[in-house]
Amino acid sequence: MSSSKVTINEVARQAGVSIATVSRFLSNPFSVKEKNRKKLEKVIKKLHYQPFVYARKLAGGKLGVYGLIIPGYEGIFNSFYALELIKGVGFSLERKNIDLYLHIFWTKDRFNISLVDGVIFADVIANQEQLKRILKEKLPCVVINKKVEELDVSFVAVDNFRGAYQATEYLITQRHKRIAHLAGDLRVQCAQERIEGYKSALIENKIKVSDKYIKVANFSYLEARRCLEELFDTSSPPTAVFAASDEMAEEVLNFANRYKIKIPEQLSVIGFDDNPLCIQGEIKLSTVRQPLKEMASLGVDVLKEQIEKKKENIKRLVLSPQLIIRESVAPFKRS
Amino acid sequence: MSSSKVTINEVARQAGVSIATVSRFLSNPFSVKEKNRKKLEKVIKKLHYQPFVYARKLAGGKLGVYGLIIPGYEGIFNSFYALELIKGVGFSLERKNIDLYLHIFWTKDRFNISLVDGVIFADVIANQEQLKRILKEKLPCVVINKKVEELDVSFVAVDNFRGAYQATEYLITQRHKRIAHLAGDLRVQCAQERIEGYKSALIENKIKVSDKYIKVANFSYLEARRCLEELFDTSSPPTAVFAASDEMAEEVLNFANRYKIKIPEQLSVIGFDDNPLCIQGEIKLSTVRQPLKEMASLGVDVLKEQIEKKKENIKRLVLSPQLIIRESVAPFKRS
DNA sequence: CAACTTTATTATAACATTTTCTTTTTAGGA
DNA sequence: TCCTAAAAAGAAAATGTTATAATAAAGTTG
Incomplete structure (x- = not known):
């Protein structure tokens, strides 16, 4: 099986030192004297020695x-x-x-x-x-x-609340009032926080929060599509959408394209992530960049x-x- | 550090057998008698014992x-x-x-x-x-x-040659003659094979292979875009494109959309991979599915x-x- | 230069497991 | 019941490394 296994013993023998010295050299080269250090460097290179992580861990060292x-x-x-x-x-x-x-x-x-x-x-x-x-x-x-x-x-x-707040607030400064939110998977904390950020921005700007503008699309473009159908099948569709991911935001662009809704003239969109996707399409997507x-x-x-x-x-x-x-x-x- | 580590010793002690028996039980439960087997199963479960893979490997076993x-x-x-x-x-x-x-x-x-x-x-x-x-x-x-x-x-x-051959041949059966190929990264074997498959299909159908229809886009949609500009900036642009990946093929769709080229009426496209992307857009992309x-x-x-x-x-x-x-x-x- | 301190090295005991070789137990006839 | 063969269990060695404690070497000081 493991053919010609090079062990610390062999290295020690060829360098004319004890295995303890080799071990010490490995964890901190400057803990051995120059002469031995040079020698060890050479021998290790020559033998292609690689410490055996198992033995190392077993003996109480780090695995790396x-x-x-x-x-x-x-x-x-x-x-x-x-x-x-x-x-x-x-x-x-x-x-x-x-x-x-x-x-x-x-x-x-x-x-x-x-x-x-x-x-x-x-x-x-x-x-x-x-x-x-x-x-x-x-x-x-x-x-x-x-x-x-x-x-x-x-x-x-990441401060998801703040990101969502900023995005929503920006839409509000652009005089939007009917702002929808495509939310992510609710089991994920960041999706929750983004909803909260969105709501807070609305509330602090005295815009009523309406559940019918909040659609859970689970970060999935397919579900986003379904949500959008619902969202726009009313007498007062949103004029802006803040999506909890760029993938969902991108789907808004597709949806708009299909129904001949002009972006951004008739519908504004902001995503979340700063996915390369954003700048890939015809219309460059505004977004919240996550570091x-x-x-x-x-x-x-x-x-x-x-x-x-x-x-x-x-x-x-x-x-x-x-x-x-x-x-x-x-x-x-x-x- | 590693707090109360449960070892094979502890298991052996609590089960009233030797560590060798535990070890044997672990690699093949039926090599120990029923009474001990039952006992060991119980103790291991109780202690949440997990063998230490490093010691195992060191002693000549498998790591898993x-x-x-x-x-x-x-x-x-x-x-x-x-x-x-x-x-x-x-x-x-x-x-x-x-x-x-x-x-x-x-x-x-x-x-x-x-x-x-x-x-x-x-x-x-x-x-x-x-x-x-x-x-x-x-x-x-x-x-x-x-x-x-x-x-x-x-x-x-995967037989990339055959996949490329089939795709190209299909385009030929649809009476296309000016078929372009967006190739992948030439350092990758499968990209080479796809080029060969494409060429073979043309040759065997008596269509001249022309280097100006073969563009290396390195599996990158950005480079694909550049290649397409070149490809269509001639007096005899292709009427079909076979791309070595769906991502590049998708870029053909984008390109066509931008220049108001109708797909599939004015330009046929086949990709490679069967990326979910294929069925995501407006026009469902034909492709070669890789298993x-x-x-x-x-x-x-x-x-x-x-x-x-x-x-x-x-x-x-x-x-x-x-x-x-x-x-x-x-x-x-x-x- | 002796006495002491610091630095560098070595010998050796773990570490948790498998494996090989023995020993014990069990099972199956006669 | 005894003997033998087979099966099960155990004892102990081996695996490659690090850490600890002990030793040796090298500096430093009065």
Whole structure:
């Protein structure tokens, strides 16, 4: 099987030092004298020695592998959000020479915690069963994109309320009054927060909140289509739509195109995410940019700190989204 | 750190057997007598015992983790192909109770082979450096979506030549003669094969192959747009386009929409992949369906077999794609 | 330059599991 | 009931690494 396995013993022998020295060299090269350091560098290179992570972990060392846990809900891989997160975490770890163990909960939510040094938990949907287990086992952990106030755990999240508020407020400054909202999956915290932000903006601007303008489309373009049919099949259709994701917002554009509704002249649209999709089509979509890369990279930093300095220093970061105005919004004009 | 870690020792103690018996129970429950088996089942459940995969591997056992290696080229995560593959492998492994270690080559192509029992190698772009290293280390390995005839390795691939041939041939049966091809990234084998399939279909139907109808758009919709501008800025623009991916084909639809070219009446289009995108827009895109899920699942099966039966039985499978006709093709009519 | 302090190195004991080799138990005849 | 063969269980070695404690080497100071 594993052919000519090069072990720390062989390295030690060829370098003429003890295995302890090799081990120390590996974890901190400057803890061995220059002469030995040079020698070890050479031997390790020559033998293509790679430490055996199992033995290392078994002996109480670090694995050099961080886990990223994300939910495997249908459509996860059409979800800009998840992919951007994976990419962000992946890049960030690679720069730190740490391996990424990406765990997706497809159907079962079993996760073998011994596979990693710590986890970034992005499973925003699932019940907190797994998260609690991880915490109970004292595995270093950072939650991403969810403000888990009720548990003793670090998190890095985005201020979804504020993003939604800003988007809605902007539509109001453009004199829109009948503003609809295409909401995301209600099991997801950020979808809830976006609804709240939307409502707050209306209320503070003395516009009545009406349930018939709030449609739950579960972040799905297909459901968005259905919702739009309902939304526009009334005597007072909205003059603006704020969607909780760009994919749903894009569907508004498609819908408008089909029914010859002019955008932005007859209907204004704002999305959420800043998906490349926004600038792909004919009409460039205005949106709320989520700092996903920053969130991922901060998540990695917080986790690394927690793993290395063993002190349990809980950090809670909330990042600000940014409203990006493009072509899909125009001031309301009585037609 | 790792708090109250439950080990095999504790299980053995509580069940009143030796650790060897527990170990044997774990690898084959029916190798221990009923009384002990029942007892062990109960104790393991009670303690939530999870074997420590590293100690297991160190002692010569299996890890229960398979690797999937994919290239981290820019755009990987907008690539339907890669995502479908990840999903396919993930599901397939979960059904077998095996963990997936997803390794993406972002910038460096370092990969710690000791993290897995074997790998599915989908890095179709990178040089074969890593693949050769894996083979040299005798790590069980299956290549996916690339026919690596020159190395002693199993693979599961799709007959891209045939898919491209069928698509092009279908356009020819619809009386098209000026058929353009939007090609993918030439570094990728399947892009090459699709070009060959396209050319063959033309040649065998006595249509002259012209380089000005073959444009390399690297699987990118932006480059596709540029290519289309060139393609239609001539006195004899194509009457049909066969694109090597649905994303590029979709861009043909956008392009046509912008220039008021009617699809399919004035321009026929066929894509490749069977991306959900195809049925998302106004005009349902005809395409060549790649059996990606099947490929992933077969890849897993072949790898598992290789890992379990140690004999080196090289398997090479080529799956057939399927032409799917929707709305984007019409017979050629002189205008 | 001796005595002491700091720094560098080494020997060795874990770590949790599997495997091989023994030993014990069970089952099946005679 | 005894003997033998087969099945089940156990003891102990081995796996590659790190951490701890002990030792050796190198500096520093009076």
